[in-house]
Amino acid sequence: MRPTAGVLKMTGREVLQAAVDRRLPAAPIMSTLGFGFGFVEIRDGLAVFETEHGEHLYNPMGSVHGGYLAAVMDAVLGSAVMSRLPAGSTYTTTQLNLNLIRPVFADTAALRVTGTVLHVGRTTATAEGRVIGVEDGRLYAHGTTTCAVFPFPTE
Numbered sequence: 089m090r091p092t093a094g095v096l097k098m099t100g101r102e103v104l105q106a107a108v109d110r111r112l113p114a115a116p117i118m119s120t121l122g123f124g125f126g127f128v129e130i131r132d133g134l135a136v137f138e139t140e141h142g143e144h145l146y147n148p149m150g151s152v153h154g155g156y157l158a159a160v161m162d163a164v165l166g167s168a169v170m171s172r173l174p175a176g177s178t179y180t181t182t183q184l185n186l187n188l189i190r191p192v193f194a195d196t197a198a199l200r201v202t203g204t205v206l207h208v209g210r211t212t213a214t215a216e217g218r219v220i221g222v223e224d225g226r227l228y229a230h231g232t233t234t235c236a237v238f239p240f241p242t243e
Contacts, residue, residue: 096240100173104130117159127167133205135167138222143194152192157229160201161186161217165233168203169213179213179235186231197223213237 095103095112106112108127129136139160147153162184169179192199203217212234219229 097175099175100170100177101130101132102175104135104167104171115163117163128200130167130171133168133172133208135164135171135203137164137167137201139199139201141192141194141196141199146194150193152194152196154186154188157188157192157219158184158186161203161219161229161231162233164201164203165215165217165231166203166235168205168215168217169208169233169235169237172205172208172213173237176240177237178240179237181233182212182236183234184231185233186229188229189227192228196228197221199228208237211237 098106103112104127107114108130126138126140127136128138137160141152141156145152145156162181165184166179166181173179198221199219200222201217201219203215206214206216214232214234216232217230218227220227
């Protein structure tokens with residue numbers, strides 16, 4: 089799935105808003121891994137998702153696999169970084185750090201995952217994020233990312 093010429097002319101924030109508005113298709117990773125989450129808010133330097141987790145994400149110990157939270161955290165942190173990128177730029181995660189604080193189960197209420205940019209430079213960007221229970225306000229995880237920022241390859 090390569091971006092079209094029109095997408096390459098959009099800022100990162102514009103691409104994300106088009107995804108929120110369903111004018112662009114969801115990233116294939118969402119269906120490939122069988123997890124769901126939805127944008128709640130997108131602003132410059134900020135991305136907010138809410139999770140849709142369940143038993144289909146369980147590990148052998150009977151809780152939601154930590155890889156699910158890592159994937160959602162990577163997505164929200166990357167989206168926060170992307171929201172600050174100019175047209176024709178992209179990013180890739182070079183480092184992801186996740187601290188899992190408490191387990192998530194199928195009956196755990198929705199989780200709000202927030203990513204906030206700390207720095208966006210010419211070649212690198214950093215962001216931090218938190219996973220908070222929507223109903224209980226408890227911290228489930230927190231983490232950081234470092235991303236490489238570069239022009240989108242046209243070939």
